[in-house]
Amino acid sequence: MRNTAVDPKELAFQKECIEKIRKLNSAKKQMPKACVITYGCQQNENDSERIKGMLCSMGYELSETREECDVIIFNTCAVRENAEMKLKGNVGALKYLKAKRKDVIIGVCGCMVQQKEVAEILHSKFRHVELIFGTHAIYKFPQLLLEAKKSSVMDVEDCDGYIVEDIPVRHDDKYKAWVSVMYGCNNFCTYCVVPYVRGRERSRTFENVIAEITRLAEDGYKEVTLLGQNVNSYGKDLEDGKTFAQLLRAVNEIDGIERIRFATSHPKDISDELIDAMAECKKVCPQLHLPVQAGSNKVLKDMNRSYTREKYLETIKKVREKIPNIALSTDIIVGFPTETVEDFKETVSLVKEVRYDSMFTFIYSRRRGTKAATMDFVLSEEQIQKNFDELLEVQNKISREINETYAGKTVEIFVDGYSKNDPETLQGRTPENKIVNFKGDSSLIGKIINIKISEVRTWSLNGELE
Ligand code: SAH
Numbered sequence: 115m116r117n118t119a120v121d122p123k124e125l126a127f128q129k130e131c132i133e134k135i136r137k138l139n140s141a142k143k144q145m146p147k148a149c150v151i152t153y154g155c156q157q158n159e160n161d162s163e164r165i166k167g168m169l170c171s172m173g174y175e176l177s178e179t180r181e182e183c184d185v186i187i188f189n190t191c192a193v194r195e196n197a198e199m200k201l202k203g204n205v206g207a208l209k210y211l212k213a214k215r216k217d218v219i220i221g222v223c224g225c226m227v228q229q230k231e232v233a234e235i236l237h238s239k240f241r242h243v244e245l246i247f248g249t250h251a252i253y254k255f256p257q258l259l260l261e262a263k264k265s266s267v268m269d270v271e272d273c274d275g276y277i278v279e280d281i282p283v284r285h286d287d288k289y290k291a292w293v294s295v296m297y298g299c300n301n302f303c304t305y306c307v308v309p310y311v312r313g314r315e316r317s318r319t320f321e322n323v324i325a326e327i328t329r330l331a332e333d334g335y336k337e338v339t340l341l342g343q344n345v346n347s348y349g350k351d352l353e354d355g356k357t358f359a360q361l362l363r364a365v366n367e368i369d370g371i372e373r374i375r376f377a378t379s380h381p382k383d384i385s386d387e388l389i390d391a392m393a394e395c396k397k398v399c400p401q402l403h404l405p406v407q408a409g410s411n412k413v414l415k416d417m418n419r420s421y422t423r424e425k426y427l428e429t430i431k432k433v434r435e436k437i438p439n440i441a442l443s444t445d446i447i448v449g450f451p452t453e454t455v456e457d458f459k460e461t462v463s464l465v466k467e468v469r470y471d472s473m474f475t476f477i478y479s480r481r482r483g484t485k486a487a488t489m490d491f492v493l494s495e496e497q498i499q500k501n502f503d504e505l506l507e508v509q510n511k512i513s514r515e516i517n518e519t520y521a522g523k524t525v526e527i528f529v530d531g532y533s534k535n536d537p538e539t540l541q542g543r544t545p546e547n548k549i550v551n552f553k554g555d556s557s558l559i560g561k562i563i564n565i566k567i568s569e570v571r572t573w574s575l576n577g578e579l580e
C-alpha cells in the first residue's frame with residue numbers, strides 16, 4: 115500500500131501559518147475579504163470548499179464581488195481547452211485591480227496549473243498573478259499565501275498525490291454536501307488529462323468517510339454526493355478490502371441523511387455488488403451517471419476505455435432489471451481523432467437504444483501530453499460540429515419524451531433554493547435528479563416535499579405544491 119499521508123510536522127506548520135495570517139487579519143480595521151472562483155467538475159467544487167474553509171479560518175470574509183477582495187483565487191480545470199481560455203480571459207481582466215491596489219493577492223490553482231509548462235507560461239505572461247499552486251499543493255495554501263504576501267510563489271510539484279484529512283471545509287450549501295471518497299485516476303483514457311493532473315487513485319479510509327458524513331448529518335445535512343473520478347475503484351488500494359458498494363450501504367445507515375448520490379462510475383468497473391447495493395439501499399437515489407464516451411468499438415478501443423459497446427449495453431440492461439426507475443445520464447465525446455461518420459452513427463444508435471435522461475456532450479479537445487494528442491483527425495471541424503449538433507437534437511427529443519411521462523404526476527422533491535433565472539421561483543430535485551420549479555415559501559428550502567407536475571420542458575419540470 116502506497117503511503118499517501120503528509121508528514122504531520124508539515125500539517126502542523128500549515129496550522130501555524132493559518133494562525134499567523136489570522137492574527138495579521140484581526141489587527142486590521144476591517145475584516146479582509148476573499149473569493150474563490152471555480153471552474154470544472156464537482157471535485158473542484160469540493161477542493162474550493164476547502165480553500166474557502168482555510169480562508170475563513172485565516173479571518174477572511176467570503177465575498178462574491180472580486181473588486182472588493184484582498185485575496186482572489188481561481189481554481190482551474192484542464193479537461194478542455196475552452197476552460198483554459200475562459201480562465202485566461204478572467205485573470206487577464208484583473209490586471210487593472212492589481213495596478214490599483216498593490217496588496218491584492220491573485221492566485222491560480224488546480225488542474226490547469228498542475229501542468230508545469232502551463233503554470234510557467236501563466237507566470238511569465240500574467241505578472242499580476244503572484245500565487246500559483248497545483249492540485250497536490252492545496253493543503254499548503256496557508257503557507258503559500260503567507261509567502262505570496264512577500265514575493266510571488268509557485269508550487270506545482272508533480273507527484274502521485276496525498277490524502278489530507280484535516281483541512282477546514284466551508285460548504286457552499288446548508289443541506290447538500292459533496293464528499294470526496296477517492297482521488298486521482300489510473301485509467302489513462304487516451305484523450306484525458308485528468309490522470310496527469312490528479313495523480314494516482316487513492317481512497318480515503320472507510321472510517322474517515324463515515325465520520326465526515328455523520329458530522330454532516332449532525333449539522334443538518336440531508337443529501338450527500340460521494341465523489342471520485344472513478345468511485346467504483348474505491349477501496350482497491352485499501353488494506354481492509356472495503357468496496358464502494360459496502361461504503362454505500364454504510365452511508366445508507368447514517369441517521370439524518372435522506373438522499374445519497376455518487377459520481378462518477380467507470381462502465382468497466384461497475385459490479386453486480388454495486389448494482390445490488392443501489393437497488394437495496396433506500397436512500398441511494400435511482401440515478402446513475404455512466405459515461406460511455408462513444409458507441410463504436412473501434413473508437414472505444416482507441417480511447418482505451420476497456421469495454422465494448424455490447425458490454426456497456428449489457429450493464430445498462432442489468433441496472434434496469436434491478437432498478438426499473440433508474441435515471442441514466444452519460445458523457446459523450448464527439449470528434450475523437452479516429453472517429454469516422456460511420457463511428458459517429460454508432461454513437462447515435464447507442465444513444466437511441468439506451469434513451470438517457472440527460473447527456474453531457476463535448477467536442478473533443480486536444481490535450482498536450484495525452485496519447486490521442488499525436489493522432490491525426492479523420493473528420494473536418496465542420497463535420498464534427500454537424501455531428502455534435504445532430505447528437506444534441508437526438509438527445510433533446512429523448513429528454514423531452516422522458517420528461518413528458520412526468521406530466522400530471524406527483525413527485526417527491528428536495529428543495530434546494532431559489533431558481534437562478536427567477537428569484538420568485540423555488541427549485542428542487544426529484545430522486546432521479548430532475549429539476550422541478552414551483553412557487554412556494556422560503557421556509558420550504560432544505561425540506562423534502564410533494565409537488566404535482568403541471569408543465570414539462572426539455573431540461574426541467576414545472577409544478578405546484580400538493
Ligand atoms: N472521470 C470521469 C470524467 C472526467 S472528465 C469519467 O471517466 O467519467 C469529464 C468528461 O469530460 C469525460 O467523461 C469526457 O466526456 C470529457 N472529456 C475528458 N477529456 C476530454 C477531452 N480531451 N476533450 C473533450 N472532452 C473530454
Ligand code: SF4
Nearest residue numbers: 299301302303306308
Ligand atoms: Fe479521464 Fe478516463 Fe480517468 Fe475519467 S476514467 S478521469 S475520462 S482518464
